[in-house]
Amino acid sequence: MKKTNPLYKPLRAIVSKIPTKQKTKTPVRDNFEDISSGDIGKIEKSADMQDISSNSRIPVGRALKKLTKKGGKRKRPLIARMLLMGTKIFVSVGLVFVITMSIVLVSLTIYVMRNVDTNSDIDLKHIDYSNTSIIYSVDKDGNETELAKISDGEKRIWVKLADIPQHVQDAYVYTEDERFFEHDGVDWKRTFGAFLNMFMHFWDVDAGGSTITQQVVKNLTGEKDKKIERKIQEIFRSMSLEAQFSKKDILQTYLNVIHMGYNSGGVAAGAKLYFNKDVSQLTIAEAASLAGMTRNPGSMNPIADPKKNKVRRDYTLGKMYEFGAITKEQYDEAIATEIVVNKGIIFSDEGSGVNSWFVDACINDVVDGLVEQKGMTAEQAEASIKSGGYRIYATVDVELQKKLESKYLDDSTFFSNSNDLPQSAAVVLDYNGNMLACVGGRGAKTESRGFNRATQAERSPGSAMKPIAVYAPAIDYDHVTYSTFIEDKTIRVPNDDGKMINWPNNYGKAHFGTLTVAKALERSGNTFPVQILQNRLSIPRSLEFLSDKVGITTLDPVHDIGPSMCLGILRTGIKLDELAASYEPFGGTGRFTPAHTYTKVINPVGDTILEAPEERIAMAADSASVMNKMLQQVVEGPNGTAKKAKLSNTLVVGKTGTSDDNKDWNFVGLTPNFIMALRLGYDQGRSIDGKVYPAEQVWANVARSLVAGMEKKTFPLSKDMLARQYCTGTGYLAGENCPGAVGYYKRSNLPKSCTAH
DSSP: OOOOOTTHHHHHHHHHTSOOOTTOOSOGGGOOTTOOHHHHHHHHHHOOGGGOOTTTHHHHHHHHHHHTOBTTBOOOOHHHHHHHHHHHHHHHHHHHHHHHHHHHHHHHHHHHHHHOOOOOOOOGGGOOOTTOEEEEEEOTTOOEEEEEEESSSOEEOOOOGGGSOHHHHHHHHHHHOTTTTTSSSOOHHHHHHHHHHHHHOOSSSOOOOOOHHHHHHHHHHOOOOOOHHHHHHHHHHHHHHHHHSOHHHHHHHHHHHSEEETTEESHHHHHHHHHSSOGGGOOHHHHHHHHHTTTOHHHHSTTTOHHHHHHHHHHHHHHHHHTTSSOHHHHHHHHHOOOOOOTTOOOOSSSSOOOOHHHHHHHHHHHHHHHHHHOOOHHHHHHHHHHSOOEEEEOOOHHHHHHHHHHHTOGGGTOSSOSSOOEEEEEEEOTTSBEEEEEOSSSOOOSTTOOOTTTTOEEOOGGGGHIIIIIHHHHHTTSOOTTOEEOOOOEEEEOTTSOEEEEOOOGGGOOOOSEEHHHHHHHTOSHHHHHHIIIIIOHHHHHHIIIIISOOOOOOTTTSOSGGGGGTOOSSOEEHHHHHHHTGGGGTTOEEOOOBSEEEEEOTTSOEEEEOOOOEEOSOHHHHHHHHHHHHHHHHSTTOTTGGGOOSSSOOEEEEEEOTTSOOEEEEEEOSSOEEEEEEEOTTOOOOTTSSOOHHHHHHHHHHHHHTTOOOOOOOOOTTEEEEEEETTTSSBOOTTSOEEEEEEEGGGOOOBOOOO
């Protein structure tokens, strides 16, 4: 028997109530407009959807559809409408984004093709250091020796990848570019992340997107600005570099050019700098320390900030362990290891070493020359030296420089037993102004381009000022002779309160009576040069001689114009190299050349761009020869202040100079072979108070080493200087009955004959 659907009868009853139209082919069961709520309830109660046959599903569906209408119009639920609207917006925005990005990419492609050089001209097999400037020393036979290289401010020790331990390589790779061996020069994931971070600021710091390859490009080209075209060019160059060279070539270059701080570059220089080790000796912890500071080597290195470096070191070790470069045991051991840093910053002489005092002075000298003669700023001059490929021919005597440095490393040069020695500096010149050697500080030199007391410090010359400010010009201008008598008396000057006082006093308030000019210089009395300056020479004449004749450049035109100037009481002081050079005429020739450290500087195409300063005549040769004899009495005379400077194997002439406040001790000593000016004094300006040997004794301790092995010479004194007996009672040329002594005079300015006896 045929089974009847349970919904058949209720549906049939509902349908039967629906009016029908004749002549229509549409089934009357499709018109449900008159269904009442009660009928709906009957349907809901009797409906069993599982039992509805295929023939009955259409009427039920249409009935339900009609029953959900209100006012003849269908309305979707709110959530459905919101989802639909959101979908439309999302699709629309997506389409706009795709179209926009397509336009941007096309425009960018056109821009790159037209404006950006995407070709890489970097050759890792032949990295060009042709722009490195080189300082050469030249020996007496004209042989050139490379003294120092100056590049971009960094010193490097180039090392092959095979000589760099694997754990050192891994430390850098997994810290800087963990997908280095997978990408083709650009890590697009990191690049896109860095790009988004520029706008969205997901991270507190800039997210670096540069790969090791990109950093190689950046370091070798020197192009580091943040312009979009530069970054695009870097990306293309990196991909080109990867296509031409192996990963090993790129990694080797990277490890040799990476910045390490303190004027050093490359892991080998970093190993020497921070740990005083060869790179092959680095431990895992030390390798992680170096690799961890790459982001900012100036502030993250283990010397500048050990705590910050430890944080970065631990991060590197974590990355190495994460990628299987080290085991768990190695990781734990390295984390617990306390690294020992070489705080002395020692370099080898052959490698990336600290410059000698002379090299520092030479670089500064070339900078000054480029500023004064080529109109550069100091910054432009510095950059020009580092990248200009200059050939700088230095005046240094390498052996003398080594001897001088050796004496300054030995505290016994200065005193037999002291823990509070003052600083010291020395400059050695020949009589043409060539600087043969210099030392800018006592003890080991620990940095390049640091403060050089030999060429940069302006300190009081003390009584060493008297020969150049008074005695030499007074002799040259014929205001006095060797035996002119000068009375030991003070002058009236205002003190700081404006009250008139008698000034100056001699050292120890001694009173010498009336002395000859030569004896006054021998005893270094203070009243005598002031008398000559005030009554015979004049201050303008003295200042003219100092600045125009013997090259003193540090005098203050307002404050250094009083009589105290001739005693070395100056507002700032005089540089030691200038003080040494000012004594050049006293070698006997009267000629002067400013102190200099190079003879010429040549650019890469062979043009001479700088030359040594020209020689000039400071005073007549016979005047200079008289001064030589007077200064000889300072060392050899019975009352000379520099007796301790006397050497057994060569003649010494010179002058001591102690500042008024006892803060600076000077001695300028001349031998026939060289001039050496030496100074002692605390950087803080404290009084010395006898804690070291006198300056002239320290000078002798050093000079004995310098003169060893030198050819014995004599001073080239003028034939127009005459030796004559003078009357010790009057200072005139001695008569037959006069008490006499030997004096030295210019042929053109002999004293008159004495008639008193």
